Amino acid sequence: MKSKLCSREQIINLFKDGQSIAIGGFARCGIPHNLIQCVLDSGVRHLTLICNDTGEGGDGIGRLIHSRQVDKVIVSHIGTNPETVKLFQAGEIEVELNPQGTLAERIRCGGMGLGGVLTKTGLGTIVQNRRQTITVDGQTYILEPALKADVSLTRARRTDPIGNLAYHGTCQNFNPLVVTNGSVSIVEADFHLELNELTIDEIMTPGVFVDMILEQGALYGC
Amino acid sequence: MKSKLCSREQIINLFKDGQSIAIGGFARCGIPHNLIQCVLDSGVRHLTLICNDTGEGGDGIGRLIHSRQVDKVIVSHIGTNPETVKLFQAGEIEVELNPQGTLAERIRCGGMGLGGVLTKTGLGTIVQNRRQTITVDGQTYILEPALKADVSLTRARRTDPIGNLAYHGTCQNFNPLVVTNGSVSIVEADFHLELNELTIDEIMTPGVFVDMILEQGALYGC
Amino acid sequence: MDAKNFIAKRVAKYFEPGDVVNLGIGIPTLSAQYAAETVLFHGENGIIGVGDLAKGLLFVESFCNASGEEIVPAVGASICSSATSFGIVRGGRLAATVLGALEVSEFGDLANWATPKRAFGMGGAMDLVVGAKKVIVAMEHCTKDGLPKIRKECTFPYTGLRCVNHIVTELCVFDVGEKGLLLRELAPGKTIEDVAAKTDAPFEVADDLGIIGA
């Protein structure tokens, strides 16, 4: 096997202005804090973020909002972060709101090589206005297209050197979807295990989805 | 909690002529042998099966082919079962062939309450001829509609009394998809555990997808 | 018992043993404490079996509810990804979802996530009202300014159309169906006229009109 462990510097060098970045986590739970620090340190701008929410103020994903590195967010809500709301109302950040289950499926589609899914969620609402509707067997659905990010940032509980991953508790949330999505998929893990230390049935994400793993170090602000 | 354990008789009584039944397993691996025995014992006919394959002769899912209880199969191949091939060539069984990855997604869609997915698999082949094509962002996809079964039969390695499930090895295959699909979802498990004996991170399928669990007994022909 | 708990207690009567139910924030969440022990609560973040708020060593990042509060998983709880979590929702595996509302129409259209000035995200609400077997609105009957929230038509952005099955307020219980509103129960001491005065839509009255809590 080839180890996928990478230094902070290798990862920081990968970010570019204008990229789309999918980020796992939900509220304060399962956020890849160290990889977010790498984005901050890279200083890149004009990013599009794909994530459930923008955190609660200046913590977690909210740090990238406060640092003004983000032009657009594709999320299910921004209500928990006053800074995002302020920038949105000032017209300084673009916000695309998605039903949460739809957002999850769109991220999954991008990772699974699918073009989109049909859902009844959002029929008759503003969500329908921006989409094609399709009728199958007499039932009407909204066609929700796949989302595909340039880079994805995932937090797992445990990893081995080739990126076989296990999650813990509700830190799972969007992480197993996000990890499949990015053209470059980067992972941080709370614990680094040896090869074959994870039993085969514990592995929730096969390492084939992972390109780079942030080498172990002090965890930021968990 | 309410236990979902049911007797063989309760399960046998649930099958009806003309039902569609989704069945987990792949080749000889992860087949719900005991639930298949229940279908045999029920004597119901004119079934539609949704499963990867029809087994290898008179074993596993092949038993339902040999018993002539099946009018139609929705599968990725029948080549491993000479009996299915013989009935197909004689026009005595209808066979709908699906690309394997497409079949998996169609079963998942039915379980996840989605109407279908867009895939490039099968473009330019006979698979495209029977489907609608859709263009998204200049890319052409086949629209593959959801499959939804009346009943689904799943084999898990371990269950608790409310149907929280864990799988083992390549016996996983279609089982975690099939278990979500049926309007009535029935499970058999190799091992029956007490409530909370599965640690929360081991659970691969939440019990909310499971309606009935075959009570423990001698396993058929594993 | 205050109005909020009065509503929450009535809502909990819709839950059957073994049900899996999603509760929105506010009054809906209060209904958990009046539910049978065997009801499991679903969180959008992928937990089936949200338990009590956590304390001490159990207060950890790894177990949160959909509001991001640290909780203890209930007995029998399981956890899944956000995709599977909403597969449970859209797949019809929730016995009920209980939500607050800004407005409900007489045919069960729901507006609960945005006003013309504030549209900060629907979260999981649009999925929940499409997928859950029973959609229950639990709310105070009128706005803080005393205006009716049950109306002929909604004026705020929709969460879903014709999706609400029951409305529970401090005044009454409505069933909502294809024919519109049916008054099923009154709060103790309240009259049909009290409800009519605060409801901006016509309604039928059930033959067996009951009293909440009776």
Added chain:
Amino acid sequence: MDAKNFIAKRVAKYFEPGDVVNLGIGIPTLSAQYAAETVLFHGENGIIGVGDLAKGLLFVESFCNASGEEIVPAVGASICSSATSFGIVRGGRLAATVLGALEVSEFGDLANWATPKRAFGMGGAMDLVVGAKKVIVAMEHCTKDGLPKIRKECTFPYTGLRCVNHIVTELCVFDVGEKGLLLRELAPGKTIEDVAAKTDAPFEVADDLGIIGA
């Protein structure tokens, strides 16, 4: 070395350390034994890391390859559902897929799952040729009756259109691109004319035409 192993050995040169690769039955499967140790083999049934055939206590139902044969998982192996297994495929995470063929067209159309008389299922082949980064056909150059399998057009039902990147036979190696076939390597002792005589389509010859195994 027989023709099949000769082909399989050449195919394995397409694999890089750390690659995840899917091998079809027959000649493709043989290529595993010539691959670098760090290549992992993907099975459609949801295993990444198919190892040797199992014996003794390791011969169990719970670990099979996509042909249903009992195997030992390789070091670093993982297992997933059939949906995720094909997510790996369509999502572009396979470095290569190696398949047999009934016919390949000069522009890389592939027919490998059916004849007009036998159409018993495409299994995962249609997904594999759409998703894998490199699609490699490994086959004997002609049919058992000596007829060319590389043709201007396929006559059998398609697996995919313009999907094949490389063809490896006992005679030669072709690259397949938008301009058609490019002869890259010859088997030792074979000539361009030998290939032309058994190929029912035009081809270009690479400036740096090589010898297989050299």
